[in-house]
Amino acid sequence: MTRETRTKKVLKIRGGNRIREPDLIVREAPVAIILDDEHLVTLLCTPADLEHLAAGFLLTQGIVKGRDDIGRVYADVREGAVWVESASPDRPLEKVLKERFVTSGCGRGLSFVDPGKASTSVKEVPGPEVTPALVASLMKEFQERSRLYRMTGGVHSAGLADAGGILAFSEDIGRHNAVDKVLGESLLKGIDTEGLILLTSGRVSSDVLVKAAVGRIPIVLSRAAPSDLSIKLAADLGITLVGFVRGSRMNVYSNEWRITGAPTGKKGRTKRQGRG
Amino acid sequence: MTRETRTKKVLKIRGGNRIREPDLIVREAPVAIILDDEHLVTLLCTPADLEHLAAGFLLTQGIVKGRDDIGRVYADVREGAVWVESASPDRPLEKVLKERFVTSGCGRGLSFVDPGKASTSVKEVPGPEVTPALVASLMKEFQERSRLYRMTGGVHSAGLADAGGILAFSEDIGRHNAVDKVLGESLLKGIDTEGLILLTSGRVSSDVLVKAAVGRIPIVLSRAAPSDLSIKLAADLGITLVGFVRGSRMNVYSNEWRITGAPTGKKGRTKRQGRG
Numbered sequence: 001m002t003r004e005t006r007t008k009k010v011l012k013i014r015g016g017n018r019i020r021e022p023d024l025i026v027r028e029a030p031v032a033i034i035l036d037d038e039h040l041v042t043l044l045c046t047p048a049d050l051e052h053l054a055a056g057f058l059l060t061q062g063i064v065k066g067r068d069d070i071g072r073v074y075a076d077v078r079e080g081a082v083w084v085e086s087a088s089p090d091r092p093l094e095k096v097l098k099e100r101f102v103t104s105g106c107g108r109g110l111s112f113v114d115p116g117k118a119s120t121s122v123k124e125v126p127g128p129e130v131t132p133a134l135v136a137s138l139m140k141e142f143q144e145r146s147r148l149y150r151m152t153g154g155v156h157s158a159g160l161a162d163a164g165g166i167l168a169f170s171e172d173i174g175r176h177n178a179v180d181k182v183l184g185e186s187l188l189k190g191i192d193t194e195g196l197i198l199l200t201s202g203r204v205s206s207d208v209l210v211k212a213a214v215g216r217i218p219i220v221l222s223r224a225a226p227s228d229l230s231i232k233l234a235a236d237l238g239i240t241l242v243g244f245v246r247g248s249r250m251n252v253y254s255n256e257w258r259i260t261g262a263p264t265g266k267k268g269r270t271k272r273q274g275r276g
Numbered sequence: 277m278t279r280e281t282r283t284k285k286v287l288k289i290r291g292g293n294r295i296r297e298p299d300l301i302v303r304e305a306p307v308a309i310i311l312d313d314e315h316l317v318t319l320l321c322t323p324a325d326l327e328h329l330a331a332g333f334l335l336t337q338g339i340v341k342g343r344d345d346i347g348r349v350y351a352d353v354r355e356g357a358v359w360v361e362s363a364s365p366d367r368p369l370e371k372v373l374k375e376r377f378v379t380s381g382c383g384r385g386l387s388f389v390d391p392g393k394a395s396t397s398v399k400e401v402p403g404p405e406v407t408p409a410l411v412a413s414l415m416k417e418f419q420e421r422s423r424l425y426r427m428t429g430g431v432h433s434a435g436l437a438d439a440g441g442i443l444a445f446s447e448d449i450g451r452h453n454a455v456d457k458v459l460g461e462s463l464l465k466g467i468d469t470e471g472l473i474l475l476t477s478g479r480v481s482s483d484v485l486v487k488a489a490v491g492r493i494p495i496v497l498s499r500a501a502p503s504d505l506s507i508k509l510a511a512d513l514g515i516t517l518v519g520f521v522r523g524s525r526m527n528v529y530s531n532e533w534r535i536t537g538a539p540t541g542k543k544g545r546t547k548r549q550g551r552g
Contacts, residue, residue: 006504011528011535013408018537023527028481028503044482044505132289153520154479154501173481173503203430205304205449206320225430227304227449228282229320244429251299252287259287261294 003027003048003077004148004171026154028173032081033057046148046155046172049181050075053172054082056184060211067187120213123238125195128163128219129258132248135221138166139245142199143223145169149201158182159199160191160217166199167191175202176211183215193217200224204243209233219258221245226253279303279324279353280424280447302430304449308357309333322424322431322448325457326351329448330358332460336487343463396489399514401471404439404495405534408524411497414442415521418475419499421445425477434458435475436467436493442475443467451478455487462491469493476500480519485509495534497521502529 001007010023029047033040033054040063045053051073058064064086071085138161146157148171158178160168168191170181179200186193194216200208204226210233212220219240226234226243234241234254241253252259277283286299305323309316309330316339321329327349334340340362347361414437422433424447434454436444444467446457455476462469470492476484480502486509488496495516502510502519510517510530517529528535 008504008507008529011532013524013526013528013535015524025504025507025529026501028505152501154503173479203449225302225428227430228284228301229304231284231301248289248291250289252289253284253301256287259289 001027004046005152024151026148026152026173030080034081034083035063036084036086043174043177045174045177047077047080049170049185050077050082051188052170052181052184053177054084054184055187056180056182058084059183059187060180060214062214067190070187073188120210120216121237122194122213122216122218125216125218125238127258128195128197129260130163130197130219131260132250134163135242135245135250135259136248138197138199139221139223141166142169142201146171146201157199157201160186160193161197161199162195167196175200176207178202179208179211183211186215197221203227204230204241206230206233209237209239209241212239213237218255221250277303280322281428300427302424302428302449306356310357310359311339312360312362319450319453321450321453323353323356325446325461326353326358327464328446328457328460329453330360330460331463332456332458334360335459335463336456336490338490343466346463349464396486396492397513398470398489398492398494401492401494401514403534404471404473405536406439406473406495407536408526410439411518411521411526411535412524414473414475415497415499417442418445418477422447422477433475433477436462436469437473437475438471443472451476452483452487454478455484459487459491473497479503480506480517482506482509485513485515485517488515489513494531497526 004027005024006027007022008025009020011018011020027046028044030042031045031047031050032042055070055073064070069087071087073084075082142159148155149157155171155173156175156178157171159166160182168182168185170178172178172181196217197219198212198217199221201223203224204220204222206229209230222243223245226241231241231253238255240255240258242250243253244251280303281300282303283298284301285296287294287296303322304320306318307321307323307326308318331346331349340346345363347363349360351358418435424431425433431447431449432451432454433447435442436458444458444461446454448454448457472493473495474488474493475497477499479500480496480498482505485506498519499521502517507517507529514531516531516534518526519529520527
């Protein structure tokens with residue numbers, strides 16, 4: 001057993017054949033985030049990189065604004081908890097908790113940020129501009145790094161990249177957790193995410209879009225579909241949203257000026273496979 | 277625009293070709309559940325079948341136990357709200373709200389049921405026993421009904437079935453919402469879910485498993501992967517959990533006695549595609 005996987009005997013039925021053999025299963029465990037000795041929330045997640053998860057959660061929920069707001073972060077996987085010390089103990093935690101706004105994500109989520117009120121525009125973030133070839137190449141690298149997905153089939157991936165390649169990468173049973181983990185890793189390592197590119201394996205619902213905006217990330221690339229609300233938010237917030245990235249094929253839903261090259265008039269065909 | 281989809285102009289890049297053409301996008305909207313004039317929760321969901329969503333949410337979160345607990349249910353899509361009147365206004369809503377337990381689902385979710393404490397065993401539900409051929413046939417019917425997925429690529433599906441076929445079916449941008457909608461539909465229509473089969477297009481995390489247990493559903497079929505926690509819960513609660521159902525291939529993770537036929541010793545090969 002690792003933090004990410006567990007081996008289980010599984011009955012595999014393949015037409016008329018049945019065999020019981022070991023298979024790798026992705027782990028899921030409850031993990032409590034304790035902020036200054038107060039229990040903030042319990043997440044179900046893949047119990048690896050818990051410091052990243054906690055930092056990213058606090059960031060994308062609007063509880064902390066940057067590295068300076070956080071003191072020590074300490075995770076204990078066996079205890080199923082991450083302790084975060086606030087650098088400024090006078091933060092308005094009570095107020096934040098009262099403003100809980102529940103979002104769906106893939107199902108339903110708890111978000112402290114109301115997507116309807118998200119005001120973190122990245123319009124003033126000028127770039128980057130990317131070519132479709134770069135989009136394809138980043139998505140290829142992204143999928144090659146999805147080791148846990150190839151092993152278990154049970155996780156989503158998230159990555160942060162610049163034109164040179166992927167800078168941070170994470171996988172988790174939770175679509176949002178994976179995004180929080182890469183943002184949290186950047187926060188803790190002092191990597192400025194402004195102007196970077198977010199990659200996700202999953203559907204882009206409004207809450208994923210809001211996370212990108214909080215990180216001041218102007219480009220979101222997904223292998224899967226966006227919702228109409230995420231397209232509207234992306235358009236309003238100045239984010240270039242690209243979905244269904246499959247090789248050299250992709251759909252651009254908003255702020256297409258960041259994708260270099262002008263449209264021609266030839267007819268495209270859409271092919272879909274897999275769920276986000 | 278329908279309740280489920282919206283048409284948007286999209287820039288489609290197909291290798292060297294670019295074309296701007298209309299595409300169907302799945303809708304996502306915030307919907308408030310108002311229980312006896314109190315705001316209980318706001319979910320982001322595909323705004324169709326909101327009465328089903330509300331009833332299913334209340335059921336799977338342990339807030340109501342059955343049809344008798346609910347009076348009138350009324351949804352207004354434009355308002356983005358569902359009003360539910362409790363049949364017994366002395367329900368301990370305050371207590372329930374205090375016991376909120378946040379779960380991940382695909383990301384993170386709000387669950388009023390602690391999966392670690394789920395005690396709704398279906399061990400005493402004797403059947404049904406199903407053949408692999410029935411599993412394959414139900415999954416085929418399930419996929420054929422996934423109209424919104426074929427149109428938009430941006431939703432998950434859930435269904436309830438018996439040996440005769442699918443009885444309730446739903447699609448939603450949220451993996452958990454889809455499950456709540458079929459359970460809510462059954463609740464409102466007076467269909468007893470005990471002994472039925474739950475189908476899902478998505479990963480089976482612990483919260484999906486708990487929803488099945490609440491509905492006293494002994495068989496869960498998924499096209500995608502389970503987590504180790506959901507396998508453990510399924511084993512403990514008496515649920516037969518079958519994942520990666522692809523044609524006549526499937527993996528049985530727990531309580532395999534409900535899948536008829538004895539294992540042979542021949543070697544199986546696992547093929548994975550798509551994310552849950």
